[in-house]
Amino acid sequence: MAYTLAAPVVHEEIIQKSRFIAKAAPVASEEEALAFLQAHREPQATHNGYAYKLGNLYRFFDDGEPTGTAGKPILHAIQAQGLDRVVVLVVRYFGGVKLGAGGLVRAYGGVAAEALRRASKVPLMEWEEVRFVVPFPQVGRVHRLLASRSWTALEEYLAEGVRFHLRLPAEEKEAFLQELRDLTRGQVRWEG
Numbered sequence: 001m002a003y004t005l006a007a008p009v010v011h012e013e014i015i016q017k018s019r020f021i022a023k024a025a026p027v028a029s030e031e032e033a034l035a036f037l038q039a040h041r042e043p044q045a046t047h048n049g050y051a052y053k054l055g056n057l058y059r060f061f062d063d064g065e066p067t068g069t070a071g072k073p074i075l076h077a078i079q080a081q082g083l084d085r086v087v088v089l090v091v092r093y094f095g096g097v098k099l100g101a102g103g104l105v106r107a108y109g110g111v112a113a114e115a116l117r118r119a120s121k122v123p124l125m126e127w128e129e130v131r132f133v134v135p136f137p138q139v140g141r142v143h144r145l146l147a148s149r150s151w152t153a154l155e156e157y158l159a160e161g162v163r164f165h166l167r168l169p170a171e172e173k174e175a176f177l178q179e180l181r182d183l184t185r186g187q188v189r190w191e192g
Contacts, residue, residue, distance in 0.1 A: 046094040
């Protein structure tokens with residue numbers, strides 16, 4: 001199961017006189033990731049390297065550091081911790097000591113990884129929507145089933161019964177649908 005961050009996090013380290021500040025946050029879309037980067041970059045800093053991952057979509061940027069020494073290590077830190085829907089920006093203020101390619105990889109990746117380690121994480125849930133109609137005599141049973149799982153559904157009253165529109169965790173969909181079929185004795189009509 002993949003995880004995302006519960007809340008934004010910031011972590012700062014001084015490495016060979018350079019100041020590295022990692023800023024990470026959960027994001028739901030590429031637009032949200034880009035907005036976070038725009039809002040949190042520090043133009044006065046020497047470099048603003050970043051990476052983000054949203055499912056199969058990922059991007060990274062070195063911002064003037066040698067190729068592969070900033071963005072890629074940040075992305076690796078995200079992937080190594082099994083995270084998704086996450087953006088990480090690492091800001092560097094140059095301190096006068098050159099770190100070399102290996103030192104930069106360790107610094108950017110290490111600061112990003114430490115920020116992510118310190119962050120609270122939550123399971124990343126995929127959601128699905130289902131719509132179904134049950135006759136009026138079965139409505140009470142459906143209400144009890146939904147209440148047992150602490151779920152709520154939108155309801156629409158029709159001539160033949162009630163249409164339920166429900167958003168549920170994808171991993172629980174099949175078990176719920178089977179239980180609903182059993183509970184209503186097959187008197188359920190699926191609408192998608």
